Amino acid sequence: MKILLADDTPANIQILHRVFADQGLEIFIATSGDVALENIRRSQPDLVLLDIMMPGLSGFEVCKALKEDEATRDIPVIFISAKNETEDIVEGFDLGAVDYVVKPFRLEEVIARVTTQLRLRRVDQENQKLVEAKNVFLGMAAHDLRNPLVCIRGFSELLKDEDLDVESQIEYKELIHSVSNEMLTILNDLLDISQIESGKLKLTLKPNDLGKLVERRVHLNKNIAKKKEIQILSELESLPSVQFDFERMGQVLDNFISNAIKFSPQGTVIRVRLKQSENKARIEVVDEGPGISEDEISQLFGEFQKLSSRPTAGESSTGLGLAIVKKIVNAHGGEVGVTSEVGRGSSFYFCLPLDAPA
Template identity: 50%
Template sequence: MAPSQFNFEGFKILIVDDTPANIEVLQKTLEVEGYNISVALSGDKALKIASRFAPDLVLLDIMMEGMDGYETCRHLKNNPETADTPVIFISARNDVEDVVEGFSQGGVDYIVKPFKSQEVLARVRTHLQLYALKRQREVLIAELEQRNKDLVSLNELKNRFLGIAAHDIRNPLSSINGFLELLTLSGGSFSKKEYEEMLELINKSVNDLLVMVDDLLDISVIESGNLKLDLKPGDMKSLIRERIQINSGHARGKDITIHEDLHDLALTVFDRRRMAQVLDNLISNAIKYSPLGGDVFITLSGEGGQALIGVRDEGQGIRPEDQQEIFTGFQKVGARPTGGEKSTGLGLAIVKSIVESHQGSIRVTSEVEKGSTFEVMLPAGEASANPA
C-alpha cells in the first residue's frame, strides 16, 4: 500500500523532550495528519505514559536531564508492551557515533535538529506504515496458525468420526447379514418361533443402525454450524410425559420404574422435535445405565425464570474425570449399558448443542456406584405451586 493510500489518522504518537518549545513545534507539525498526540517532558514520565497510552510510535530526544533518550529507549524495548513500538530519535547530536548508538539501542531512525517538518512527516509516515504492516502480518500469521490448528483438529475429528462410524455400523450390519444368510440357506428348516426370533433380532439391528446414522447426521449438522431451530410456544410438561411413554417399553424390558414429579409451567418457547431428542437421549441413557429392577426419576420445575428438567438414575455413575468429557462427542467412558444397548458416544454432545442453541445449559452431578443426575435449564415461565 502506497503512503498516499494509507490512512494515518488516529495513530498514537508519544513525543518525549525536556524542552517545551521543541514539543510544541513537533506537535503542530504532526497534528495536521490527524495523529493522536501525547507528550512527556522526561524519560521517567515517558515510560509511565507509554504503559497506558500504548503509542504506535515514539519521537525521542536524547539529551534530557535525568534519564537520557538512550536509556529511555532501552527501557521501552525491555517492556513486552512497547518492545515492538518504533522509536525515532530526534537530537542535535549528529556525530556518527551518536547515530550508531541510537540504532544500537533499538531506534528505527534518527533525525538531526534542526529538522524540516516535511522530513519528520515523511519519516513518521514511513515507520507507521511499516509498523502497521508488521502488525497486520503478525495478526495474519496468528490467524493462519489458528486455522492450521483448527484444520488439524478437524482432521483428527474426521478420522475419529470415520473410525467410530465404521466400527459401530459394521456390528449391526454384520448381524443383519448373518441372519439373512441363515434364513436364505435354511431352506425353510427353522420353526415359526425361530423364524420370528431372527426377524426380531434383524429388526433390532436395523433400529440400532438407524439410531447411529441419525446421531452421525445430527453431529455433522451441528459441527457445520447449520443447526436450525423451529421455536414455538409449547407445554414442556406434556412433551416430557410423551417421551416417558415412548421410552416406557425400554424401561419395562429391564423392569425399571420411572417416577414423575412434573410441575405446571407457563408456556415455554422451544423446538419440539429437538427437545424431544434431548429428552429421549437423557431418559434412554438413564434406563440404559440403570440396573435391572432399578428406578429412574424425572422432574420438571420452575427456578429463577427457568424451566429445570431433571433426569436421575441409580446406576453406575460417572467418574469425575469423565463428567465433562461426556459432552464433547465420540466419548466412551467407563460406565457400560446394563442391558447390552448400543451407543455412538455422540448423544450427549448433541444434547448439549441443542440445549445451548435454546440459550439454555446442561449439567451433570454423579457419584460412582450411586447414580447420575442430568439437569437441563431453559428460559421459561415460573412453575405453578402444585405438581401433577
C-alpha cells in the first residue's frame, strides 16, 4: 500500500519514512502543501499523513481540496501537527480527517494509528470490489433471464390465437418448455453460486466409485449427444474408492460433458477418461471442438465468462457453470484445469486426492 508523508521538518520525514518503508509500504514525500496536493492527485496513495503548518498551502487547505475532489475524497487523511488547541483538532475532523496526532508524537502511537487506518482502507477496498461484482452479477443475471422471458411471452401471445393450427400450437408449447428449462438452469446456477459464495455449500463425503460416476453421467448424456450425431466413449482405469459427494461431482462431470456436446461439431467423438495420476484420480473430458485460445483459458473458471466460440447448435450458457465446477472441486481438496489447441479440441479435467480423509 502507498502512504504520502507531508511535513516540512526533515527529522520527522526521516523517522516516519524509515519506519513505514521497513513495513513494506511505498512512501511518497512532500515538504510543502502545494507539492503534497499535486503528489496525492498523481499517486493516489492509500493514506496521507499531513502536517498543517507548511510552506504554500496549509494542511487544512490541502485536506479541504482533497475532500472537494471526487478522485481523492475517499483517501483517508491523518493530521500530524504541533497545533494542539481544541479548535484546531475539531477543524481537522470537520474537514474530513480520520485522525489527528499532536506533535511531538510518540512513534508507537503513530504506527498503531496508521496501521488501523490502512486495515480499514483494505476492508473498504474489498467491500467496494464486492459491490462492483454484485452489480455485474445482477446485471448479467437480469440479462440472461430477460431474453427467455421475452420468448415465453411472445409464444404465449401467439397461443392465444383461437385460429392457430394444432401443429403450430405444439411447436410453440415445445419452445416454451425448452426456454423455461433454460431459465431453470440459469436460476439453479445463480442459487448454486450464491450458496457457495456464502459458505453454505454442504458436501456429503463418503467412499464412492468414480468409475460408476463416469458410467452414469455418460449414459445420461448419450441421448443429447446422439441428436448431434456425437459419440461419447468412456475409457476407465480401475481405481480404489475416493471420498467425494456423488451428486455434486456428478454436477461437475455433467458440466464438462454438456459443454463438450455444445461446442463439438456434428459427427465428432467425445472421450471421457478416468485414470490415476500420481496420488490423484483424474477425470478428463476430451472433445474435437474448436479449441480455446490461451487468452480465454485464463478466464474460463471465472464467473459470467463466455467464450468467443459459440455452441454449434445454438445451445444456451449462463457463464457460471465452470465457476461452480471450480468451487465444488476445490471444496473436495481437488483441482480443475484445461488444455486446448485452437482447431484441434479441448481437454477439461479435474483431479481428486486418492488419500482424502473421511
